Amino acid sequence: MRRNKEWEELNNPKKKYSPQHLVFICKLLNKHSKSITSKNEPLVIEGLRQLAELMIWGDQNSPQFFDIFLERNVLANYMLILNQNVSVKIQVQLVQTMIILI
Numbered sequence: 001m002r003r004n005k006e007w008e009e010l011n012n013p014k015k016k017y018s019p020q021h022l023v024f025i026c027k028l029l030n031k032h033s034k035s036i037t038s039k040n041e042p043l044v045i046e047g048l049r050q051l052a053e054l055m056i057w058g059d060q061n062s063p064q065f066f067d068i069f070l071e072r073n074v075l076a077n078y079m080l081i082l083n084q085n086v087s088v089k090i091q092v093q094l095v096q097t098m099i100i101l102i
Contacts, residue, residue: 006028010024010046010047010050011046012080016054019068022051022054023068027049027073029044029048029070032047033080035088036084045089049093049096051074051097052096057101
């Protein structure tokens with residue numbers, strides 16, 4: 001798989017547990033959730049995984065993270081993903097992320 005700028009920033013953020021990184025992930029999911037392909041599937045899976053991780057961290061350390069989650073309307077991206085014919089890998093990660101957020 002070709003590593004692009006988004007992939008590098010997702011896996012090597014300047015500061016992982018920061019509002020800026022959460023906003024980056026939200027923008028990334030917003031961009032790629034409209035049409036998931038085999039090329040962007042790993043990026044979406046990792047984005048969902050990191051989103052759950054950041055939301056858990058934010059719950060304990062910064063209420064600003066939940067505000068960003070709501071402002072960026074992340075659940076609408078989940079619905080876009082659910083309405084597509086996506087791979088089992090995406091479905092599993094989406095369910096895991098939702099369970100963690102609940």
